[in-house]
Amino acid sequence: DSGVTQTPKHLITATGQRVTLRCSPRSGDLSVYWYQQSLDQGLQFLIQYYNGEERAKGNILERFSAQQFPDLHSELNLSSLELGDSALYFCASSVVGELGEQYFGPGTRLTVT
C-alpha cells in the first residue's frame, strides 16, 4: 500500500458526461501528479500540483482540468467525455526536491460508453 488513495475505483459513464476523480496524497506529500494509462498511449503525465498551485502540464486535453485543495487532496475533472477517454487514471504524490520519488495510487478505471 503506497499511502495514496483514489476514489472511485471504477466509473462507467456515457459520452458527453462529466466526471470527477479524487485523490488523497501520502501524509506529508505536497505534490500531486495525475497520469493517464491507456493501451495505445501508455502511461502519460497529465498535470502536477504543488501545495495548491499548478506546477507542470503535460498532454492534458482542454476538456480536462484539475485542482488541489488546502487539505492537499486533488480532483481531476473530465468533461464532454469521449469513448477515447476510457483509461486508467492514476494519481501519484511525492515530496518535492532532489529525490522526489513518486508513489502511485491504485487508480480509477474510467469506461465511457
Added chain:
Amino acid sequence: QQQVKQSPQSLIVQKGGISIINCAYENTAFDYFPWYQQFPGKGPALLIAIRPDVSEKKEGRFTISFNKSAKQFSLHIMDSQPGDSATYFCAARGYGGATNKLIFGTGTLLAVQP
C-alpha cells in the same frame, strides 16, 4: 527528445534465470531514472531508482545498470521468480526540483515460468 524507449515489449524467463530490460533516452537533462513494477489491476509501484552520477545500483535481486555516455539504462532481475511476473516500466524525470514529472517507457510484460 522527451521519449524513453523501452525493450523488449515482452519477455519470458525460466524460474531462476536473469531478466533484462533495456531503456534508452535522448534528453541529457533527465536527472533521475526510476523503475516501476505493475501488477494487473494495481498502480505502478516504485521498485528501484538511480541518478546519472552512479553506474550501478543494487537492491536485493534488482540491479540498475546505467551508461551515461550511451544514454542507456537497464534493469536486471536476478534469480527471477514467478512472483516477479508483472509489467515493468522504466521512466525518466524531466527537469528535477519542483517539476518532477515522469516520462515513461512503453512497458515490458515479464512472465517467469516455473
